Amino acid sequence: QKAEWAKLKNERSVSADGKQFIVGSNIGTPKDLTGVLESGSEGIGLYRTEFLYMDSAELPTEEDQFQAYKAVLEGMSDKPVTVRTMDIGGDKNLPYLPLPKEDNPFMGYRAIRISLDRTDIFKTQLRALLRASVYGELWIMFPMIATIQEFRAARDIFEAEKAKLIAEGVAVSDDIKLGIMIEIPAAALLADRFAQEVDFFSIGTNDLIAYTMAADRGNENVSYLYQPYNPSILRIIKMVIDAAHKYGKFVAMCGEMAGDQIAVPILVGMGLDEFSMSSTSVLQTRALMKRLNTVQMAELAGRALNLDTNDEVKALVEAEVYAN
Numbered sequence: 001q002k003a004e005w006a007k008l009k010n011e012r013s014v015s016a017d018g019k020q021f022i023v024g025s026n027i028g029t030p031k032d033l034t035g036v037l038e039s040g041s042e043g044i045g046l047y048r049t050e051f052l053y054m055d056s057a058e059l060p061t062e063e064d065q066f067q068a069y070k071a072v073l074e075g076m077s078d079k080p081v082t083v084r085t086m087d088i089g090g091d092k093n094l095p096y097l098p099l100p101k102e103d104n105p106f107m108g109y110r111a112i113r114i115s116l117d118r119t120d121i122f123k124t125q126l127r128a129l130l131r132a133s134v135y136g137e138l139w140i141m142f143p144m145i146a147t148i149q150e151f152r153a154a155r156d157i158f159e160a161e162k163a164k165l166i167a168e169g170v171a172v173s174d175d176i177k178l179g180i181m182i183e184i185p186a187a188a189l190l191a192d193r194f195a196q197e198v199d200f201f202s203i204g205t206n207d208l209i210a211y212t213m214a215a216d217r218g219n220e221n222v223s224y225l226y227q228p229y230n231p232s233i234l235r236i237i238k239m240v241i242d243a244a245h246k247y248g249k250f251v252a253m254c255g256e257m258a259g260d261q262i263a264v265p266i267l268v269g270m271g272l273d274e275f276s277m278s279s280t281s282v283l284q285t286r287a288l289m290k291r292l293n294t295v296q297m298a299e300l301a302g303r304a305l306n307l308d309t310n311d312e313v314k315a316l317v318e319a320e321v322y323a324n
């Protein structure tokens with residue numbers, strides 16, 4: 001099987017009936033580029049920049065960050081690179097940035113909430129990204145967006161830094177896409193409003209499932225509630241995809257679910273545009289897509305949405321896609 005998959009390395013990701021998808025990679029550091037380039041990936045759908053902050057003894061400077069972003073953008077040539085701004089907090093702490101002690105850190109001061117409060121840190125990151133933007137195709141997304149005001153505030157800071165750099169005579173791309181992670185149910189429910197303001201969505205199912213099920217993703221006592229195929233989760237995802245497409249916007253997924261071989265047929269049926277995952281799953285997913293028909297998968301997704309449980313959906317996909 002692996003040998004069969006390897007043959008797809010330089011091919012596009014296309015369904016049996018000819019619809020194109022993008023299968024991309026998730027990375028944590030520029031070192032992961034080697035794996036991305038070997039994987040046949042069509043882009044980077046998630047660059048988790050918090051590792052830059054976590055692997056450092058102090059706040060990374062604008063120059064440190066610029067070098068890292070430039071390396072990734074150049075390494076990918078003209079393929080899209082989606083960089084997520086710092087997602088610190090939750091279970092990710094920085095020794096040099098003391099965060100308040102909280103009872104519920106996953107529902108607390110984290111990600112964009114920190115960035116919009118510590119705008120000094122946020123502006124440094126955005127400036128580094130803006131300066132790197134001329135070295136490739138840069139998309140930027142904000143993590144843990146709950147409200148439209150948060151997105152607007154982040155966008156305004158981005159636009160202001162961009163204008164300042166231009167005034168300073170620094171070259172920046174005029175084609176940077178700005179998007180949000182959909183990982184809080186409030187944002188998913190308002191996706192039709194967000195879709196009118198953002199360039200793209202990226203569904204972060206790791207957190208979206210946790211917050212929808214109210215089950216901490218790291219807590220073993222409730223790990224049975226991590227149910228990516230539960231029709232509740234499928235419905236919320238479908239809503240987000242439809243809302244984006246209604247306004248001609250692009251929808252990616254960068255949570256674990258995007259590379260899940262039971263979920264992929266359903267997501268293909270729902271018309272998800274990009275699937276971003278660990279580089280090691282890229283070719284297997286491309287091979288799976290190649291044998292799926294989008295019309296049949298849309299019908300399969302429709303049936304899945306009307307089942308009752310995670311297990312029923314899994315059994316349905318196994319019977320329809322994987323039997324014989």
Ligand code: PEP
Pocket residue numbers: 046048087183203204205206207208254255256
């Ligand atoms: C997610 O929540 O699905 C996601 C991709 O972000 P992270 O796993 O880094 O929280």
Ligand code: MG
Pocket residue numbers: 143183204206207
């Ligand atoms: Mg997340």
